[in-house]
Amino acid sequence: MRSKFIIGLAVAAFAALALQIDVTAQQGRGGAPAAGGTTAANGRGYPTAEEYASSKEAQAHVAKAKAIAGTDAKLIMRWENTCGALGPQRPALEAQNAGQKPAPPKVVEPVKLFDNLWYIGYDTIGAWVIQTSDGILMIDALNTVAEATEIIEPSLKKIGMDPAQVKYIVVGHGHFDHFGAAPYFQDKYKTRIAMSAQDWDLIERPNPNQSAAQAARPRPKRDIVIKDGDKVTLGDTSITLHVTPGHTVGSLAYLIPLRHQGKPITALMLSGANITPDRASLTAFHRALDMAKAAGAQALFNGHPGLFGNELGWMDALRKNPTGLNEFVYTRDQFSKFIDIMKECAASRVVAMGQ
Ligand SMILES: [Zn+2]
Secondary structure (H helix, E strand, C coil): CHHHHHHHHHHHHHHHHHHHHHHHHHHCCCCCCCCCCCCCCCCCCCCCHHHHHHCHHHHHHHHHHHHHHCCCHHHHHHHHHHCCCCHHHHHHHHHHHCCCCCCCCCEEEEEEEECCEEEEEECCCEEEEEEECCEEEEECCCCCCHHHHHHHHHHHHHCCCCHHHEEEEECCCCCHHHHCCHHHHHHHHCCEEEEEHHHHHHHHCCCCCCCHHHHHCCCCCCCEEECCCCEEEECCEEEEEEECCCCCCCCEEEEEEEEECCEEEEEEEECCCCCCCCHHHHHHHHHHHHHHHHCCCCEEECCCCCCCCCHHHHHHHHHHCCCCCCCCCCCHHHHHHHHHHHHHHHHHHHHHCCC
16 A cells, blocks of 8 residues: 555656646746746745744644545545645655655556547546547647657557547647647647636746747637636537635646446545645636536546646556546545545645645
């Protein structure tokens, strides 16, 4: 159990490090652990370990979260990973602060996670392919235009899908590793691109922290502008979007209707990775989590696998045995508790920062 947990942490470290490096490249914040694009009044995404340890109120939230996890081993692991000064990104940020470099990302075999959801891309960042009755709705689009022809199109063909059927790409937030190939699909297949208003602004605005090469990289042209609570519908599938500022000003949370072995199941995707630097972002995060709870959500994803658990291991298990245990699935009661744990853990960081 312990070694499994450590492997999980290593995987999380690897994935989240890629995320953090992207963030620092985007925002030019150097190696500081603060997440890029944060809206915190103090300019930081996380409390220091000292602030965290010395805040009684923060510790009370952590203790409450631990009590919610109770004796459930899966929830105790989620609590260990989520509740800390640095949140789920802790292992990655600790590795980064220790000067460690991540291994180069590897392209993975496409994997069917649910009856109507596939994951394609890298072991650090991917595109999430939802099959609907009227084509494909894709969440995120890897890092670059070149990856459209090198990775996304071949992966779709491998799972028997036609890239021309990608009707929508919903971009979780305005960083290159989420929208990179979107301009290709927009130009070639007239794919509709959706992003929050805040993050369309973010990618269109000149960024003095970006290099000339970054500034010259293609962005999708402004298309569908998402407001909090909007739905994107394709055929029989409607996903609901909430704006959860923190990682960027307009990071999205998604409620996604899926099917698991023939039965409906709702998944939550958090593109902002639990980053809530201030009260306003905490309120928005809590609201999105409450919506997921009300919808009876039972699974959680982040654009970067490995942030909330050993997702790469869970994917491998599904490749080997597609009808076996799907570790992404929680019981309704478990997931409801997991949501409460995430709420308490995020609150603990905000109060530790004195917000
Ligand atoms: Zn990002």
